[in-house]
Amino acid sequence: MKYTERKVAFPRYAEYNAALKYLLENGLGVSCIVPPPLSDRTLKLGAKYSPDFVCTPFKITLGSMIEALESGANTLLMAYGICKLGYYGELQEQILRDLGYDFDFINLEVYNTGKKKAFIDMAKAVNPRVNMPKCTAVFFEALNMGAHLDEITAEYYQNCGFAADRHAYQAIYKNFISEMYSANSALQIGHAYREARRAMLEQKIEKPANPLRVGITGDFYTAVDAFSNANVEQRLADMGVEVHRWINVTNRMLRYPGEKNLNIKIKDYCRYEMGPNSTANIWATKDYAERGFDGVLHVKAAACTPEIDIMPVLQNISRDYKMPVLYLTYDSQTSDVGLVTRLEAFYDMIAMRKKVFR
Amino acid sequence: MSESLKIGIPRALLYHRYKTLWRTFFESLGCEVIVSSATTQETYKQGSALAIDEACLSLKIFLGHVNELVGKCDYIFIPGINNYGRGRDVCSRYAALYDIAENAFKNSGQRFLGASIDVIEGITEEDALKSVIMTVGFNERQAKEAYRIAKKEYEKEKKAAVAAQAQLLKQQGTKILVAAHSYVFDDDFMGKGITDYLKKNGITVIRADVIDHEEGRKLSKKLSPTCRWELNREILGGIEKYRNYVSGIILVSTFPCGTDAMVNELLVRRLGKMPVLTLVLDGQTGTAGLETRLESFLDIIHFKEAGK
Numbered sequence: 001m002k003y004t005e006r007k008v009a010f011p012r013y014a015e016y017n018a019a020l021k022y023l024l025e026n027g028l029g030v031s032c033i034v035p036p037p038l039s040d041r042t043l044k045l046g047a048k049y050s051p052d053f054v055c056t057p058f059k060i061t062l063g064s065m066i067e068a069l070e071s072g073a074n075t076l077l078m079a080y081g082i083c084k085l086g087y088y089g090e091l092q093e094q095i096l097r098d099l100g101y102d103f104d105f106i107n108l109e110v111y112n113t114g115k116k117k118a119f120i121d122m123a124k125a126v127n128p129r130v131n132m133p134k135c136t137a138v139f140f141e142a143l144n145m146g147a148h149l150d151e152i153t154a155e156y157y158q159n160c161g162f163a164a165d166r167h168a169y170q171a172i173y174k175n176f177i178s179e180m181y182s183a184n185s186a187l188q189i190g191h192a193y194r195e196a197r198r199a200m201l202e203q204k205i206e207k208p209a210n211p212l213r214v215g216i217t218g219d220f221y222t223a224v225d226a227f228s229n230a231n232v233e234q235r236l237a238d239m240g241v242e243v244h245r246w247i248n249v250t251n252r253m254l255r256y257p258g259e260k261n262l263n264i265k266i267k268d269y270c271r272y273e274m275g276p277n278s279t280a281n282i283w284a285t286k287d288y289a290e291r292g293f294d295g296v297l298h299v300k301a302a303a304c305t306p307e308i309d310i311m312p313v314l315q316n317i318s319r320d321y322k323m324p325v326l327y328l329t330y331d332s333q334t335s336d337v338g339l340v341t342r343l344e345a346f347y348d349m350i351a352m353r354k355k356v357f358r
Numbered sequence: 359m360s361e362s363l364k365i366g367i368p369r370a371l372l373y374h375r376y377k378t379l380w381r382t383f384f385e386s387l388g389c390e391v392i393v394s395s396a397t398t399q400e401t402y403k404q405g406s407a408l409a410i411d412e413a414c415l416s417l418k419i420f421l422g423h424v425n426e427l428v429g430k431c432d433y434i435f436i437p438g439i440n441n442y443g444r445g446r447d448v449c450s451r452y453a454a455l456y457d458i459a460e461n462a463f464k465n466s467g468q469r470f471l472g473a474s475i476d477v478i479e480g481i482t483e484e485d486a487l488k489s490v491i492m493t494v495g496f497n498e499r500q501a502k503e504a505y506r507i508a509k510k511e512y513e514k515e516k517k518a519a520v521a522a523q524a525q526l527l528k529q530q531g532t533k534i535l536v537a538a539h540s541y542v543f544d545d546d547f548m549g550k551g552i553t554d555y556l557k558k559n560g561i562t563v564i565r566a567d568v569i570d571h572e573e574g575r576k577l578s579k580k581l582s583p584t585c586r587w588e589l590n591r592e593i594l595g596g597i598e599k600y601r602n603y604v605s606g607i608i609l610v611s612t613f614p615c616g617t618d619a620m621v622n623e624l625l626v627r628r629l630g631k632m633p634v635l636t637l638v639l640d641g642q643t644g645t646a647g648l649e650t651r652l653e654s655f656l657d658i659i660h661f662k663e664a665g666k
Contacts, residue, residue, distance in 0.1 A: 014516035051623040053614035083450055084616055088585045091624050098627055109584045114444045127666070231451045272438050272474045302412070305616050309454035312461040329412065 001074065001104050003127045008106075009033040011061035014225045015149055016249060019142040027138030029128045030075075034181070035068035038227035047332035049095050055084055056301035057221035059332055060228060062092050067103050077126070080109035082276040083306060084206045089225060094153055094240035127204040136273030137260070141186045143254065148193040150250040152176055155200060158244060161237035162211070164204040172199045174201065177248030214309040215280040215288035216245040217314075219307045222330050223247055229299050232328070232343070236297070239347045244293070246284040247277070256280070269313050275306025282313050289321035296323065302331040324350060363389045363494060365471070366431035368423035369396065370486060371416060372439070372452070374540040375589075378515045380435065383487055383508035387496055392431050394423040397547035401426065402641050408462050415548070415612035416642060417451060417458070424459050433471040433494065433539040434459070437486060440476040446575075447586045449617050484509075516570075527603045532659060535600050537566035537593050537625075539618075540611035548639050549610060555645075555652050564604055566596030572626045573599070582624055590621045597625070606659045608652075613640040633658055 008030050010020055017034050024032040036042075038060060044162040046063025065076055076096075078089035089107035096103070123130045156173045161170035179192035214236055222228045224247060237243045256262075259273055266282045273279055281298075288296050298314060300307035310329065318325040326346045328339065365384050367373055373380070373393070394401075397419055405422025427434050436459050439452040451458075458473035465472075471494070473486035485565075485632050487508075488501040490527060496504075527533070534556060536543065542547040556563050559662055567589075569577075574595030578585060581594045597607065609625060611618030635655040637648070 051619045053616070054619050054623075055616060058620075082447070084620060086447075086586055087584060087617075087620050091620050094624055094627050107584065208420060225421070257373060270457045271472060272453060272456055272461070274457050275450035278450075278454065303614055303616055303619075306450045308410050309451055309458055312458055316461050316464060345412050 003030060003129065006030045006075045006104070006127070006131040008031050008066035008075045008077055008126065009035055009065070009071070010077040010079070011035070011064035011068070012038050012225075013061075013221065015177050015180065016146055018177070018183070019145040019149065021181065022145060022183060023138055024077075024126070027135040027142065028123060028130055030127050031197075033068060033071050033073040035064050035073070037073055038064060038225070042227075043332055043334060049099065053303050055219075055303040055305075056330055056332060057219075057228065058084070058088055058092070058230065059177075060221075060225075061088060062095065065092060066099075066101075068329050069096070069103060073103070073350070075106060075126075077106045078108060080107075080112040082198040088114070129149070141189065144186070145180055145183070145189050147254065148189065148251045149177075149180060150248040152200075153248070154245065155197075157233045157237050158242050159200070159205050159207070161240045161242065162205050162207040164206055166191070166238075169200070169203050172196055172203070179343070186265055188277055210354075211242045212240065212347075212354060213242045213244065213293045214350070215284065215293050215296045216243060217247060217284050217288075217296060218328075219301055219304045220247065220252065220277050222301040223299040223302070224249075228301070228330060229328070230330070230339050232299060232339070234295065235340070235343055236347070239343075241347065244288070247280065252277070252280060269316060270310075273307055274313075278306050278310045281307070282310055282317070285314050285325070286317050289317055289323045293323060294354055295346065296325045297346075298325055298327045300327075300329055302329050324353070363433070364392055364431040365389045366394070366427035367393045368420055368427060368434070368436070368534065370423045370545070371455070371541045374544040376512070379512035380437075381424075382511045382620050383491075383504050384435075385610070386504045386507045387491060387500060392427065394426040397423070397545050399547070399643055402547060405665050406641065412614075414451070414615050416457075416539075416615070418641070419464060419545070419547065420455070428463055428466050428468045433469050433472040435471045435490070437490070438472060438474040440474055441478055442475065442588050443477040446477070446588050448588050449615075451591060453628055479577050486548045510577065520570055523564060524564055527600070529562050531560060531562055532606045532656075532663065533562040533564055534659070535597065535604040535607045536610060537562045537597055537607060539589055539593070540567050542610055542612055542639070543560040543567065548612065551645050551648060552608065552610060552637065552652065555649055556656075559656060561656070564600050566593045566600065568609075569596040569599055581628060584620065587617045587619060587621070590617050594625075596623065597629075601629070601632060605663060606635065606655065608635045608637060608655070610637045610639065613638050633662065 008024055012035055021032045021034055024030055042063035043060055045066050046059035050059040050062055080086055086109050089109050093105045106125050108122050111118050117125035123135055160169050174194060181191045216223055235242045259279055262279050262283050266286055270282055285296050312323055368382060381391050401422035402419055404425045405418040409418045410420040424434060436456045438456045439448050441447050460470055471490050473490045475483050475486045477479055484505050487505055491501045512568035514576040537548055553563050569592060569593055573590035577595035580598050585591055609622045611622060622636055
């Protein structure tokens with residue numbers, strides 16, 4: 001297929017789709033199709049064609065790819081990464097081919113050689129005639145958009161539970177997200193970001209002096225993607241909780257202090273790197289505990305090996321600091337009743353503890 | 359040192375791959391090596407109680423073995439592996455093993471010996487083993503010599519196993535390739551039931567994981583170009599190498615092994631007309647279900663052979 005005919009799509013991931021779309025259209029010069037928002041249908045489709053006990057993000061991203069093809073995409077892009085993610089691409093392509101779909105597949109894992117020119121190879125796989133200097137500049141603009149998305153999202157979940165006018169506060173956030181999807185220049189991105197910040201600051205926030213604070217940790221897909229975690233942040237915030245989540249693309253990729261530097265802070269609990277996000281999540285949990293948070297949610301996909309492996313460590317941190325940790329595992333079930341019950345019980349427990357220990 | 363150091367090694371996971379290397383290494387330094395006994399239902403029960411519910415059968419069994427050794431030796435040896443180089447990863451559980459065990463046995467007072475092989479960061483197998491033994495008072499020269507002896511033994515054993523398998527390939531009669539990690543294949547509680555049944559029925563069992571490691575890695579690219587898991591790549595290479603000698607392939611994994619779940623799904627889709635049986639082992643002790651499936655698989659193979 002000629003690159004000019006390419007309609008590139010990728011599986012959805014939180015709201016970072018906006019930044020990827022921006023990079024593909026403005027930097028790589030191809031047209032981009034963003035698949036429909038993740039839904040129960042996405043998950044069911046993906047689960048139907050996936051091996052049973054592969055981790056849940058595999059199923060969701062496979063479902064999202066099918067929906068992308070249904071939406072008219074003819075080229076699929078799959079990310080590379082450590083852990084099982086690196087193998088998603090090859091197996092998902094095989095499954096889609098066996099289903100009979102016709103498409104180009106760009107598996108970035110193939111170009112993940114660790115060499116400096118790997119990024120150039122990846123860009124050229126999408127568009128062989130890419131203008132590299134321009135693409136690089138747009139890449140940093142897209143990263144910047146990601147940072148704005150993370151910052152506004154963090155601000156939103158820390159305050160939305162206390163906004164005097166919750167609907168207005170949420171409308172500002174939603175509006176900002178849709179502005180990011182339609183942005184076509186760095187100027188537009190910057191403008192929308194500043195507008196959103198200003199509007200959020202103008203809203204009245206009625207937060208008590210010592211509110212309930214809960215930290216969210218977990219795997220890099222499920223903890224960050226609102227559909228995958230059944231909107232756990234919003235649900236918790238709505239109960240009147242300040243919700244913090246360290247893990248996001250900006251903190252993990254751009255502001256990451258490095259494995260070794262982070263490991264120093266948790267060496268009482270863990271001697272080696274236990275997995276791709278393990279050091280970060282153990283550190284974040286310990287950090288929440290030291291800052292006197294009322295609890296932590298460990299949000300992970302079923303069969304996420306590294307996250308299962310850090311659970312014994314988190315249990316020890318929880319015991320030593322006397323801070324409750326709720327372990328949530330998300331599988332391909334679509335009912336959220338069980339989650340709501342557990343969240344409510346967790347909320348009641350930390351609210352009672354707060355009264356007793358204050 | 360007046361009294362010899364007692365080093366405990368759990369008979370699980372990588373022990374089955376590296377037993378000669380590790381044993382010879384410690385024993386040539388004068389340490390006493392205590393290996394936990396063969397896996398039983400009790401090992402699994404103990405391990406399950408110590409593990410997170412969602413962990414795989416192999417990890418539960420591993421923790422059962424560690425539990426058996428706690429309090430019986432000076433140190434329990436749990437080496438971790440992060441990678442063998444770029445594009446040569448392992449399941450992240452191997453990197454986490456040491457810390458999982460230490461956190462699970464935090465209040466037992468047991469001391470552990472760990473090391474992490476991370477070739478990308480410049481820590482080779484030799485560095486890791488040397489650092490382990492140097493933390494308990496041996497010097498670098500002793501460690502180096504012990505590693506040299508152990509590595510030689512290990513290579514010799516590996517070569518012998520590959521040569522023995524080459525002889526098996528020449529045998530008449532039905533041959534079946536069993537693709538399983540060595541810690542599944544060699545474990546009394548897991549793989550033994552399968553191989554015993556096959557042998558009882560006159561089948562020659564070929565092991566996919568018995569292959570020169572480098573050759574295995576190279577051949578794996580034909581079946582799955584982007585697979586980076588070292589142990590899976592060796593098995594993939596073994597399948598590629600031996601598939602034309604056998605009448606069928608049995609893919610054995612433990613519940614819920616993530617890497618096997620993905621690789622085996624791909625294999626089933628790519629092996630074409632070859633009869634393939636996928637077996638997932640959990641902690642059940644009854645063998646009736648397993649035997650029914652093996653029996654019907656053998657029937658299929660015998661029908662196919664008769665029709666030729």
